[in-house]
Amino acid sequence: MKKRIAVLPGDGIGKEVVKGAIEILQAVAERFGHQFYFQYGKIGGEAIDAVGTPLPDETVELCKQSDAVLLGAVGGYKWERQPVHLRPERGLLKIRKDLNLFANLRPTNYYPSLAESSPLRNEVIEGVDMVMVRELTGGLYFGKPSERTKKNGEDAVVDTLFYQRKEMQRVIKLAFELAKTRKGKVTSVDKANVLESSRMWREVAEEVGKEYPEVVLEHMLVDNAAMQMIKKPKQFDVVVTENMFGDILSDEASVLTGSLGMLPSASLSQNGPYLYEPIHGSAPDIEGKNIANPIAMMLSAAMMLRLSFGMNEEAEAVEQAVNQVLDAGYRTPDIMSFAKKKVSTTEMVEEVKATLLDNAAILN
Ligand code: NAD
Ligand code: IPM
Ligand code: MN
Numbered sequence: 158m159k160k161r162i163a164v165l166p167g168d169g170i171g172k173e174v175v176k177g178a179i180e181i182l183q184a185v186a187e188r189f190g191h192q193f194y195f196q197y198g199k200i201g202g203e204a205i206d207a208v209g210t211p212l213p214d215e216t217v218e219l220c221k222q223s224d225a226v227l228l229g230a231v232g233g234y235k236w237e238r239q240p241v242h243l244r245p246e247r248g249l250l251k252i253r254k255d256l257n258l259f260a261n262l263r264p265t266n267y268y269p270s271l272a273e274s275s276p277l278r279n280e281v282i283e284g285v286d287m288v289m290v291r292e293l294t295g296g297l298y299f300g301k302p303s304e305r306t307k308k309n310g311e312d313a314v315v316d317t318l319f320y321q322r323k324e325m326q327r328v329i330k331l332a333f334e335l336a337k338t339r340k341g342k343v344t345s346v347d348k349a350n351v352l353e354s355s356r357m358w359r360e361v362a363e364e365v366g367k368e369y370p371e372v373v374l375e376h377m378l379v380d381n382a383a384m385q386m387i388k389k390p391k392q393f394d395v396v397v398t399e400n401m402f403g404d405i406l407s408d409e410a411s412v413l414t415g416s417l418g419m420l421p422s423a424s425l426s427q428n429g430p431y432l433y434e435p436i437h438g439s440a441p442d443i444e445g446k447n448i449a450n451p452i453a454m455m456l457s458a459a460m461m462l463r464l465s466f467g468m469n470e471e472a473e474a475v476e477q478a479v480n481q482v483l484d485a486g487y488r489t490p491d492i493m494s495f496a497k498k499k500v501s502t503t504e505m506v507e508e509v510k511a512t513l514l515d516n517a518a519i520l521n
Contacts, residue, residue, distance in 0.1 A: 159192045160466055163223035163430070165216065165252075167201040168245055169439025170449035170502075171229025177451035177506035178227060178458040184510045185462065185471050188517045196223065200252065201231025201245035201439075211248030217255050220430060225465040226256070227458060228434040233441045245439075253293050256432060258424035259324065260331045261403065262460075263289040263436055265390075265410040265420060270483045274415035274493045277387065282413050287393040288339070289410060290332040291403025293424055295324045296354075298400050318354050320399070325361040331425070332397035333369040339394055342373045346382045346398035346406065358399060379406070386410060407436050416491045418450025421457035423464050431465050433457040447501045450489040452479055455509060478513040 162182070166175040179195060186193050198216035205211050211231070220226045231245035241247065252258075267285040275282055300317030307313055329345065336343045345362040347355035359376055366374035377385065379402045385392065386406060390413050398406065411417040417437045424432040435453030443449055455475060463472035486497045487508050500508065 158466065158468070159194070160225070161194045161196065161223045162461075163198055163216075163220045163226045164195050165198050165200040165220075165226065165228045166203075167229040167231040167249075167439065168203055168233045169230060169441050169444040170437075171201075171231065171439050173229075173444075173447065173449050173502050174435065174451040174454035175227060175229040177502060178454045180506055180510055181455050181475060181513065182458055182462075184513050185468075185475065188474070188514060189468070189471050191468075191471075200228065200248045202233050202236045204248060205236060205239070205243055205245065209243075211243065211245050212251045212255075217252065220252065220256060220432075223430050225430050225461045226252075226432040227461065228252075228432055229454065230435065230437065230439040232439045233444070250298060252432070253424060254299065256424075256430065257294065257426040258432055259292065259294045260328045260425045261289075261291040261293040262335075262423045262425065263291060263403070263407040263410070263420060265289070265407075265413055268414055268419070268480070268483055270480075270486075271415035271419070271492060273495075274488075275413060277390075277413065281388075282390060285390045285393075285413050286340075287390065287410070288335060288395050289403055289407045290328060290335065290395060290397040291407060292320075292324070292328045292397075292399045293403075294400075295320050296400035318352070320354055320357070322357065322361060325358055326365060327427075329358075329362050329365045329397055330368075332395050333365055333372050336372045336395040337369065341371060342375070342394035344375050344377050344382070344393055344396045346377050346379050346396055346402055348379050348402075349376070350378060354399070362397070382406060383409060387412070411436065415493070416450060417453075418489065418491045419452050419456070421453050421455075421460050423457070423460040425464070429465065431461070433461040433465075447503060448490050449502050450491045451502050451506050452483075452489075455479060455506070474513055474516065475509075478509045478516065481512050481516075482508045 166172040300319040349355040459472040459475040462468040
C-alpha cells in the first residue's frame with residue numbers, strides 16, 4: 158500500500174521521538190512491502206520561530222492532503238511567557254480544531270515486564286486494559302470568552318465552558334461503539350453534582366446508552382474517578398469524559414503502565430485524516446539528552462497503522478517488538494528499574510527495529 162503521512166515533530170523531545178517512529182515505520186514498510194511517503198510540516202515553537210505563527214496554513218493544508226498525521230509534541234521554556242496567540246500549544250489546539258478531531262483515544266495497558274516500575278502494587282495493576290475517550294475540540298479549552306477582565310474596577314478573569322449537545326453525543330456514541338468491541342462497559346466521568354455542563358453530559362450519556370443495551374453504563378464523579386483509577390483500575394473498560402477531565406485523568410492513568418513515556422493516542426474525526434501523538438509533552442527538562450522514551454510515539458504509529466490504514470498485522474508487529482524489547486530488559490531512564498539494560502532513545506529505537514526485522518526473518 159502507498160500512504161502519505163504528514164509528520165509534525167514540533168518541539169523538544171517531540172523531534173527526538175518522531176525520528177524514532179519514522180525509523181520503525183520504514184522498517185514496517187520494508188518488512189511488509191508498503192510505501193510510506195513522509196512530508197514534514199512545522200507546528201508549535203519551531204513554527205513561531207520560523208514564520209511567526211504556531212500553525213502555518215501550509216501545515217494545515219499538508220495534513221488535510223495526507224492519509225494520516227503523526228505529531229511529536231509542542232512547547233518549551235522559550236515560549237512560556239509569550240502572548241497567547243504566540244504560544245506553541247495554540248498550534249496544537251488549532252490543528253485539533255481544524256481537522257475536527259473530536260475524539261482522543263488514550264489506551265492504558267498492563268505491561269508485565271514493567272510492573273515493578275509502577276509505584277502501584279502488581280496485584281492492583283495486573284491485567285489493566287482501559288481506553289480513555291477524551292472529548293478534544295470543546296469545553297474549557299475552546300470556550301469564548303477566555304480573557305482577563307474587570308469587575309467593579311478590579312482584576313478578574315473568565316474562561317468559558319461551552320458544549321453543544323451534538324458534540325457530547327458524537328464522542329459518547331464513539332465510546333459506546335468502542336465498548337461493544339471490548340469488555341462492554343462505559344464509565345462516563347463528570348462533575349454533575351456541581352456543573353450544568355456535566356448534568357447535560359450525563360443526560361446525553363443516558364440517552365445514547367439506551368441505543369446500546371448490551372453495554373453497561375456507569376456514571377462517576379471526576380474526583381472519585383481520579384481516586385478509583387489508582388485504587389482499583391481494573392474496574393475500567395472505556396472511560397468517556399470531557400476535554401479537561403480527560404487531559405488530567407490520562408496523565409494519571411499513565412502511572413499504571415510505569416511511565417508517561419509509554420502512552421500513545423489517536424485523535425479521530427468523522428472523515429479523517431486522523432492524528433496520532435503520544436500523550437506526553439515536549440519534556441524540556443530532558444530535551445537534547447537522547448534519553449526520552451520513544452515507546453509512546455512508536456505505539457502511536459502502531460495505532461495509525463491499525464486505525465488509519467487497516468494494517469492490523471503491521472500494528473501488531475510493532476507492538477510485539479516493543480513488548481519483546483521490554484521483556485528483554487531494555488529501559489530508558491524514565492522507567493524506574495534496577496539492574497536492567499539502560500538505553501538511550503536511539504538505542505531503544507534500534508532494539509525495536511532490529512526485533513521487528515528479526516521476527517520477520519524467523520517467520521520466513
Ligand atoms: P511533559 O509531558 O512534557 O513532561 C512531564 C514529565 O514527564 C517531565 O519530567 C518529562 O521529562 C517526563 N516525560 C514526558 N515524556 C517523556 C518521555 N517520552 N520520556 C521520558 N520522560 C518523559 O509535561 P510538562 O513538563 O508539564 O510540559 C512541558 C511542555 O510540554 C509544556 O510546554 C506543555 O505545554 C507541553 N505539552 C505538550 C503536549 C503535546 O504536545 N501534546 C502535551 C503535554 C504538555
Ligand atoms: C495533551 C496536552 C495538551 C492538552 C496541551 C499541550 C495543550 O496536555 O495533549 O494532553 O491539554 O490537550
Ligand atoms: Mn495533557
